[in-house]
Amino acid sequence: MELRKKYKRQQLELEWERISGKIQKQSFPSGFGQYVLYILGELFMNIIEHAEAQKIKLNIKVSKKKFHFSVSDDGKGIRKSYHKNELFPKDDKSAIEFALGGLSSKSGKERGFGFYSIRKLTEAINGNFSIASGNMEATISKNSILYRRMNNTIPGVAVNINSPVMSIDFYNYIK
């Protein structure tokens, strides 16, 4: 399965259902299909709820052994997403740390599990997960996080995931 497409913000909800239907038809090891559906849903929802993006790029490529997923948007980025909830990360690195640690940018004192649980799930299957926003990129691999200041500042958020296609006790990692 391969999908490389650009979307407008208004298309995302319907597209999520359409792409999810395609993913469901694939034959994956136990729990892996749920992992892919979960990533797609959580990241699309972040864009819809927080990003104020206009354009979104999505790339999914799955073979028998390898899974690649990337999504990027042209929205306001992670740091500014926290501002509406009166949280002010000092820089893009702090903002990414907040997101990976599970701090929500929604109103109310809730926890935001999107990036946090994607990180846990991807680590569980020995995958790599990178998230970039502003001038900072974090790469998570084998329980370590490497932060890198980029030469340029990107609009919005860019997420990249590469992992093997393998079975995962999906719901155990969501708890």
Next chain:
Amino acid sequence: MKNEIKIRKKFIGFRNDAVDFKRKILRNQWKSVDLNFSEVVFITGAFADELLKIKGELSTGGIRISFSHLGPDVKKMISAVEKRKLRWTKLKN
């Protein structure tokens, strides 16, 4: 007659979907309602989280929401998110 909302989607991912159910329940002034998941294959954690939050909020106002015809993935996601919320509430307190 029993009030029912039959969900007509195979995949539900967004918090707004749960908020739409809440609006419908309040608009109709229902005191109890069943959410029928028979056509639903998968829900995201975010949707489950919002749905459970709304269920809790409405129950304090005397409105009862029940879930029926849950498929295996939907059941597991709701259960996993319930456990996660419970754990997070304990941590906060």
